[in-house]
Amino acid sequence: MVAAIELGATWLERLLLAISSGVAEDAPSQRGPAFAYVESLQRGDHESWRLLFDEESAAIYRYVFSRLGNAEDAEDVTNQVFEEAWRSIGRYRDEGLPLRAWLFGIARNVAGSHRRRFMGRNAQVSIDALQIEGRPDAVHTEMLDLVRALASIDPAQAETISLRYIHGLSLIETAAVLGTTVDGVKGRQQRALAALKRRLGRDTTV
Amino acid sequence: MNVNQPDDMTPNLAALAREVAALPFAWPDAATRSRMRSRFEDALAAKTVAKHGWLGRGFLIAAALLALGASAAAASASRSPMDLVRDPGGVVRDIIGKPQPQQPTPSSAPAVAPSATPDDDHGGDDDDRRGRDDGPDDNSGPGSGDDGPDDNSGPGSGDDGPDDNSGPGSGDDGPDDNSGPGGSGGSGSGGGDD
Numbered sequence: 001m002v003a004a005i006e007l008g009a010t011w012l013e014r015l016l017l018a019i020s021s022g023v024a025e026d027a028p029s030q031r032g033p034a035f036a037y038v039e040s041l042q043r044g045d046h047e048s049w050r051l052l053f054d055e056e057s058a059a060i061y062r063y064v065f066s067r068l069g070n071a072e073d074a075e076d077v078t079n080q081v082f083e084e085a086w087r088s089i090g091r092y093r094d095e096g097l098p099l100r101a102w103l104f105g106i107a108r109n110v111a112g113s114h115r116r117r118f119m120g121r122n123a124q125v126s127i128d129a130l131q132i133e134g135r136p137d138a139v140h141t142e143m144l145d146l147v148r149a150l151a152s153i154d155p156a157q158a159e160t161i162s163l164r165y166i167h168g169l170s171l172i173e174t175a176a177v178l179g180t181t182v183d184g185v186k187g188r189q190q191r192a193l194a195a196l197k198r199r200l201g202r203d204t205t206v
Numbered sequence: 207m208n209v210n211q212p213d214d215m216t217p218n219l220a221a222l223a224r225e226v227a228a229l230p231f232a233w234p235d236a237a238t239r240s241r242m243r244s245r246f247e248d249a250l251a252a253k254t255v256a257k258h259g260w261l262g263r264g265f266l267i268a269a270a271l272l273a274l275g276a277s278a279a280a281a282s283a284s285r286s287p288m289d290l291v292r293d294p295g296g297v298v299r300d301i302i303g304k305p306q307p308q309q310p311t312p313s314s315a316p317a318v319a320p321s322a323t324p325d326d327d328h329g330g331d332d333d334d335r336r337g338r339d340d341g342p343d344d345n346s347g348p349g350s351g352d353d354g355p356d357d358n359s360g361p362g363s364g365d366d367g368p369d370d371n372s373g374p375g376s377g378d379d380g381p382d383d384n385s386g387p388g389g390s391g392g393s394g395s396g397g398g399d400d
Contacts, residue, residue, distance in 0.1 A: 044253070046250050049246075049250060050246075050250075053242075053243065053246050054243075057234070057239070057242055057243075057246075058233055058234055058239070061233075061234045061238070061242070062233055062234075071238070075234070075238055075241065075242055078234075078242055079242055079245045079246060079249070082246055082249070083249050083253075086249070086250075086253055
């Protein structure tokens with residue numbers, strides 16, 4: 001739990017620095033998978049799939065959790081993501097991106113379908129959701145201010161910020177997940193940072 | 207669905223509140239990891255059968271037939287006049303110690319009850335109660351038919367075209383227009399605000 005909070009502070013610091021400076025540094029992009037690895041996945045090699053699951057399931061779970069806000073659903077949908085990946089690996093085209101970006105793209109769609117099917121498109125979660133029972137310090141004021149600011153900007157821009165800073169994807173990976181171009185991601189990101197700076201109403205310093 | 211518009215992010219406070227609220231708890235704990243891994247293993251095992259399609263099913267059917275043949279042979283070997291024999295008329299009669307010159311030969315007698323006969327129609331592989339094609343189809347193998355409403359395999363695989371965010375000068379794409387239903391992608395006309 002402590003590690004997770006520290007991780008949160010890390011992304012928060014990075015984001016606040018970017019808002020303050022207006023400069024968004026790209027996260028280092030991971031290397032794409034080795035050809036032999038992809039080939040073994042496409043062959044249905046169980047050990048390769050176990051390796052992929054062990055390496056990526058936690059990040060996928062965290063991403064899905066953030067989209068659904070429910071641990072049980074996140075667990076269920078995470079498994080669905082890998083089952084979908086199994087079905088779709090034959091159509092995977094290696095473009096030098098890590099498999100995580102491809103899995104995030106699947107996760108985004110599966111989680112979206114899940115929400116539409118089971119939660120309704122306009123499921124509402126109160127800001128009270130931030131008040132975590134028994135851990136009033138889990139979300140500190142700075143984060144709360146940032147959340148309010150993020151919540152007030154364009155959803156597409158907010159999602160870009162989420163993928164880039166909260167989930168740590170690089171520009172090109174984020175572009176792959178969103179189905180857009182790197183320039184498109186850069187544009188949304190810059191506008192989002194500017195809007196956040198205006199919303200926060202101050203020169204944010206870390 | 208416009209890929210410029212996040213598929214499920216409600217404007218807007220709720221979505222981000224949920225996003226950040228999840229953070230302290232977001233990494234799966236050991237129990238969650240274990241459950242997910244177990245379910246994944248089950249899926250792998252199931253997919254393996256599905257992956258081999260008819261070949262795998264044929265193998266399973268052949269194996270079942272061999273097993274049934276072996277059990278029938280064992281049953282006939284141990285058959286004694288004290289056994290109950292089901293005659294062709296369906297009447298069960300007790301054969302008690304008397305030689306039966308017209309006793310059905312093992313080959314003509316059903317080896318097992320009809321309800322347990324193997325499928326011969328290439329149907330499901332796990333429900334043999336009626337001996338018919340009553341198994342649920344598994345369309346999850348590669349090249350199989352459609353098995354779900356959504357194709358979630360590709361990023362942004364919604365029902366519209368991709369963004370055109372590659373306008374000249376990488377001038378971003380202007381403010382995203384997320385208001386229109388089923389919009390046709392980003393405006394992509396340059397003229398960013400930076």
